[in-house]
Amino acid sequence: MVSFVPSRVVTLSIGLALSASCALAQVDVAIVAAAGSSAADVRFTDVQAKLMGTGEFNSVTIINAGNLGGGVTPTLTDLQAFDAIITWSNQTYLSADELGNVLADYVDAGGGVVVAVFATSTTTVGRSLGGRFRAGGYEIIPTQGGNTAGAASLGEIIEPTHPCVQGVSSFIGGTTASRPTNTNVSDHGFKIALWSDGKTLIAGSTRFRNRIDLGMYPPSRDALTTSWDPATDGARIMANALLATISPPRCIADVDDGTFTGTPDGGVTIDDLLYYLTLYADG
Incomplete structure (x- = not known):
């Protein structure tokens, strides 16, 4: 029968x-930062390890975009090998203007871009994104607004249903907890979560769905003793930010x-x- x-x-x-099948598909991301003296610097590799430890990524590639240790400014073609990138600075970019131009092009092409401290806060010339990224209004947290330091932790979650805060229940920023002093966001920006002192921790954009800014310094206490506690959800915040900038899998x-x-x-x-x-x- x-x-x-x-x-x-x-x-x-x-x-x-x-x-x-779609849920099994993982993504490839890159760290494109001016973080240390070379791509092997722990301030790069710690973030790489923390992101890989979330289990969300197929690969996390390091690209040293700083002016030390053979840094380079990647091309748009280079970046299109990745679904999203995260950038921050702890030294001067090799070319803040050229990188800003490339990242603006990358956003326009659909790539996800997460920008974190100190690129979202420093007043030092050459350590925040310039070029078309700044001139074209791709910033969410206005750059060059200054840094605030001192112990702080996760504060109010303003948008509790946003992908950036799913699985985030605690975040201890360490004794320094570097964060932007400026509490404003751009005209297309909105705050997702705050530090305990009201400073911006996570912000999104109504204009660029593939942009997130973080008011946190990515390396953890494993790399810098005064930075965020790796027993809390800093890695999840960064992973969520990257994933939130990526289009749904096809x-x-x-x-x-x-x-x-x-x-x-x-x-x-x-x-x-x-x-x-x-x-x-x-x-």
Whole structure:
């Protein structure tokens, strides 16, 4: 006797399989910062390790964009290998204007950009993004507003449903807790979460869905004894910020050639559906 599976069950199974496959897709991000004396500096590698430790990323690449240790200004083509980037400064960028131009182009092309302290706060020339990034209004936290230091922690979460604060319940900034003094945001900016003293911790943009600014210094206490406590949710804040700037994943139709190895064969066939269903069955 031939058995038939109701079409609604098949439709549901396909939908769940596709959702499972898309959920498995991870992203590649880059640190493009003026953080230390070389790409091997712990102020780079600590952030890399913390982001990878969240389990959210396929890779976290370090690009030294500072004026020490062989730093470079990446091209738009270089950055398009990544879904999103995070930048901050603890020294002078190799070229703040050129990097600002490239990052503005990257945002326009759909790439996600997260900017953090001190690039969101410093008054030092060359340590915040210039060029078209500043002139074109891509900033959320106005730069060169000065730094505030001293112990602080997570304060009010203004937008509790925002992706940036999901899974965030504590954040202890350390004895320095460097943060922007200026509490304003741009005309297209909005505050997502604050420090305990009311300074801006996380801000988003109504104009650029692929932009987030952070009022925190990315390296943790593992790299700098006065910085944020790695037992709290600093890594989750940074990971969420990067993920929030990335467009939702798209499912690819041609994923398997019948070998169940995830090898595309140039055509969409029943093999692709069966591969998706296998992924769903495997959880």
